Amino acid sequence: MEKLQNEVRGLAQGKAEITEDDLGNMQYLKAVIKETLRLHPPVPLLVPRETTEDIKLLGYHIAAKTQVLINAWAIGRDPLSWDDPEEYRPERFLNSDIDFKGLNFELIPFGAGRRGCPGSVFAIVVNELALANLVNKFNFALPQGIKPEDLDMTEGSGLTVRRKSPLLAVATPCSSYADH
Numbered sequence: 091m092e093k094l095q096n097e098v099r100g101l102a103q104g105k106a107e108i109t110e111d112d113l114g115n116m117q118y119l120k121a122v123i124k125e126t127l128r129l130h131p132p133v134p135l136l137v138p139r140e141t142t143e144d145i146k147l148l149g150y151h152i153a154a155k156t157q158v159l160i161n162a163w164a165i166g167r168d169p170l171s172w173d174d175p176e177e178y179r180p181e182r183f184l185n186s187d188i189d190f191k192g193l194n195f196e197l198i199p200f201g202a203g204r205r206g207c208p209g210s211v212f213a214i215v216v217n218e219l220a221l222a223n224l225v226n227k228f229n230f231a232l233p234q235g236i237k238p239e240d241l242d243m244t245e246g247s248g249l250t251v252r253r254k255s256p257l258l259a260v261a262t263p264c265s266s267y268a269d270h
């Protein structure tokens with residue numbers, strides 16, 4: 091959080107509102123969002139596919155018209171692709187070309203190919219803007235008496251997935267914005 095705030099506040103230079111033009115240089119912010127989508131893809135099984143013809147893949151015979159689910163959640167935590175996969179470490183994306191545009195199959199929170207998410211660019215900009223503005227203007231802390239290790243990071247279940255229990259955080263306006 092501190093590292094993210096330092097980057098955002100350093101580049102925002104006291105601006106009351108961060109706009110799209112400011113996002114370009116916020117590399118750590120982009121890495122935070124990638125790392126979050128790697129560990130917690132909101133659509134963990136993507137959208138089901140159906141094979142159009144018989145196919146042999148890695149020794150498996152998959153008949154035509156079989157429904158196939160792609161487990162993006164497991165792919166994002168595959169130790170063959172990721173060092174310390176269970177660890178939340180945005181730094182892994184700094185100086186890395188891995189992106190979620192559907193070309194790096196180890197990171198596919200928006201799917202890939204012709205039926206990949208058409209809203210991904212919009213979704214990312216909205217998320218970047220929201221997160222950058224929140225950490226620019228507010229400091230965040232856990233409610234009194236709650237330690238980071240007490241946080242329940244369990245996910246709910248369903249076609250789209252969110253936290254099972256809401257995150258309780260105390261937001262305090264950063265002193266330079268307290269009057270805005």
Ligand code: HEM
Nearest residue numbers: 132133136137199200201202205206207208209210212213
């Ligand atoms: C963080 C936000 C979002 C995530 C993680 C997400 C993820 C996904 C995923 C995984 C798929 C299935 C892709 C596949 O199976 O290959 C999908 C499809 C789709 N998404 Fe998104 N999405 C997000 C935001 C949006 C937004 C903002 C829009 C619209 C403005 C949108 C519109 C669609 C549509 C229309 C499809 C169906 C595409 C098709 O079947 O051809 N999504 N999305």
